[in-house]
Amino acid sequence: MEFGKEIRSEFPIFSSVGNQNLAYLDNAATTQKPKKVIDALVDFYSTSNANIGRGIYKLSMEAHQQYEDSRTTVAEFLNAKSANEIVFTKGTTEAINFIAVSYLEPNLEQGDEVLVTGMEHHSNLLPWQRACERTGAKLVVVESDEHGEVSLERMEESINSKTKFLAISHISNVLGVMNPVKEIIRKAHIHKIPVLVDGAQSVAHCKVDVQDLGADFYCLSGHKMYGPTGIGVLYINQAFQEGMLPFLVGGGVANGVEYQRITKYLPTPFCFEAGTPNLAGAVGLASAIEFLQEADMADLHKHELKLYNEMLAILEGQDNAIVYGNPANISSIVSFNIKDIHPYDIGNLLNSHNIAVRTGVHCAIPFVDSMNLLGTVRASFGLYNDLDEVHRLGDVLKQAKPGDWTRNRPNVRYLE
Ligand SMILES: Cc1ncc(COP(=O)(O)O)c(C=O)c1O
Structure with a gap:
């Protein structure tokens, strides 16, 4: 290209x-959108639009297939182990809020610590700040050095037995510096600390392999990688899916529902995508990935x-x-x-x-x-x-x- x-x-x-x-x-x-992505959106609405999951007619099944094929495309792009690790969201912000509310808050206690860097976008800061406020945990900020970088050593020094979670951007949106996320994740895992990587600024600029990085959670926005707005991805490592409650509940997340019984949710990723998803957005994102892969x-x-x-x-x-x-x-x-x-x-x-x-x-x-x-x-x-x-x-x-x-x-x- x-x-x-x-x-x-x-x-x-x-x-x-x-x-x-x-x-x-x-x-x-x-980013701006290539014709290929715009065409994918127009084609979806022109030829394939129907709601998914519950329709037993041809058009619905075709739309469903396109949506699930898009999930597979994303999984392969990120080298996830399975398409079930891919949850479609509105974008990075929603993906991070999802983990703060559904995973972190239930697991945080008074006196615990949540580690972030001093270079985070508000979307990778405020959800953690609020989780700490709600639970009595402490937000610990690892500041950058004079070059605007956060070193592995500084991150390591800030980890202690109270640290329960670490959130870090892959690439800073302010300065563009890349964090050594692979090494930071390795150190955090020695202490059994889960790590979320905010990949909003990285996916359009470098190859991302979630298995190689060892990320537990990885978030991205379609619109920053030549895809549509309103669609993003939350990668959740399989190991963290068990027991995690949905961020939103509603249509599409459960099979049997009774008034006085706690609802049993469907397996991931379906239980994490309540309501009608952004079907065309997912198809457009897959098209953006294909476009990027040509480069x-x-x-x-x-x-x-x-x-x-x-x-x-x-x-x-x-x-x-x-x-x-x-x-x-x-x-x-x-x-x-x-x-x-x-x-x-x-x-x-x-x-x-x-x-x-x-x-x-x-x-x-x-x-x-x-x-x-x-x-x-x-x-x-x-x-x-x-x-x-x-x-x-x-x-x-x-x-x-x-x-x-x-x-x-x-x-x-x-x-x-
Ligand atoms: C590093 C970083 N994180 C998160 C976000 C939020 O992304 P979105 O607004 O697509 O949810 C941005 C957007 O600029 C960003 O640059």
Whole structure:
């Protein structure tokens, strides 16, 4: 697969009115969708739509089959042992909340500890914070070092006999640094501590093998890997499924129901998907996986690293630019500031040149606070970006001057 400009033709948004010249560098927020994925959604609704599980007619059975085939595609993509380990969710946020409520809260007691890193997205922080509040457990935060990284040693030092759970992002959405999750999981398992990995930022950039990582729970969002919004995945290692209560209950989770008897739930994953699932979303996600599999992940990594290195060289050559994170451990996100200019003014300036980046605190306020920053400008790459776009970004940054935010609200944040 040819990355960059070549592949952009497969993404209809880049030929739509007003977007032909768009440099879309906000892929960590969401990716654009290839025609293949859009077609899969349209095809599903045009030819296969029916509710699943309970229909005994042909269309329902076909829709059911497509949904279950999508589960198998996800299982193979993540190298799960079985498709039964794959639960479809709305996205990473819902998957993490699921585990916090259904697995962790019932297993936490006053005085227990839950370990997270200091770089987590609010979606991998607030569910654990709330589980601790509800149970009297303590949230322990392992802070990053001056390069924005969390070392294996720091994680290990924070583990003790009270530690009952560990949650960590695979790749940080703020700085793009990759955590040594495989090694951290190994250490945690020595102490019998289950580990959840937030894979929202990794699946579109590196090969993920849940068995090789040893993850107990792995979460991802379809929309960050060229798939549809509203569909995500919670991988639950078989060993943790026994006895775990559903996050939601309702249609599709039980066979026999009586008023005064506790309901017996169906086996996983069905008991964890109450209500009508996002059928087209699952089919679209499978299509996005097929699209990604046509790309060699090692080549894609090289492509994104090339863009990252070029962007880094441009910023390092600009006196007033400050880049965050350890460049040796980043490939698809550049987080930076231009001295004395508010990140929103940089975002507005870039927008006026049809360049889309994210500015602000990236749903990670404690992490940005720990760096003593108002926010950062974040450019994040995907397979359709190219060096021309990086150069365009660099050229605009050279013209950057203080704007309204810097002048009128220099110390004010805007959005989460
Ligand atoms: C690291 C990380 N975790 C979790 C999330 C939440 O993902 P979603 O909004 O798709 O549930 C994001 C989204 O930006 C993220 O970057």
